[in-house]
Amino acid sequence: MSSPTLTDKVSKMIRQDILNGDLKPGQKLVVAELKEKYAVGASPIREALVQLSWKKYVRLEPQKGCWVSSVTHSELSDLFESLKIAASHLLKKAIQQGDENWELEVLSAFHKLSRIQHTEEAFDNSEWEERHQRFHTALLEGSDAHTMYGFFLELDNQVKRYRYLALNSDSFDTKTFINVDEHESLMKLVLAKNEDQALQVLEKHLDNTQRKIESILPEEEE
Template sequence: MSSPTLTDKVSKMIHQDILNGELKPGQKLVVADLKQKYNVGASPIREALVQLSWTKYVSLEPQKGCWVAPVSITELTDLYESLRFVASVLIKQAIEAGDESWELDVLTSFHKLSRIKLSKEDFDWSEWEERQHQFHISLLEGAISKNMLNFFNDLINQVKRYRYYAVVNGLDSSAYNLDEYEMIMKLVLAKDADKAAEKFDLHLHRTMEQIQEVIEAAA
């Protein structure tokens, strides 16, 4: 068995190449090709692909092979409907139970997000996506339901693949509205649970529609 450290490293490299679009949805993943690409042995490649199948970035079929997980409107809708349902519960829990440390995390994550320039010339979309991802997580981490938080984290990591797919395939910085994020933050810190949940839900739904448009255009 290969070293867990090497397997994790290979898994992260394949994961990033899927996000960046170097490995495309539906592309067959051949161990021999990946060995050459990442300059490692077959064993860590196979173990990394199994790891990525757990997070649904990779599809494995016994005796048939392995592929980058496809994208589809059906899965996108299912992911976002599930995400919106869970997020609505968690954001209200977080506002009710979150302490000062949680509030500071929300404020800090928004501040980091707001530092990204949204102009087309200077826009660093990968950094924006990572900071936005962290902002979404920080909003809900004050919630008391750890099982539901784990479910949310699983969903948002699957959604992350779709968000990156949209950017790689044409979504630009004009789709992002920093004022929307600021409003969500202010409602959360003002402890306005109903309005915060409503605004966050609208934000998630709008994002889903943007990604859907990209998928339909690429079809």
């Protein structure tokens, strides 16, 4: 067995290349080519691919090979339907249970999100994605529903592939995709303990995100 640290490192590199679009949806992953690309042996490559298959970033077929997972309208719809259920449940509980430390984490996460430069020249899509994800997880961490929170994180890490696809798309427009005002409205409603309106804004935000991602996905063959 190779070092778990090396396997984890290789897994992160492959994952990031999938997110950045260097390894494209549906692309076959050949161990010999990956060995050369990442300058490591076959064993950590194979172990990393198994790890990524657990997270659904790649698809493994015994005796056939390994591919970067495809992106589809149907999967995106399924993911967002589940994401909305989990996020709404967690946000409701967070508003009811969250303490002062949680509120400070939400404020801090929003401040960092709002500091991202939105001009086309200065925009860093990786930095935006990480701060954006951190804001949404901070909102939900006030809940004590740990199992549901773990489920949410699994879903969100799958949706991350789609968000990166939109961020890296030639048709991506920061003015339409990035909406700090919407996030600020959500933050204020959450901190004001306005549960009903906060849940409405969250659902609208997730619906808007889904539509924007759908607009850049290729049409599926019937």
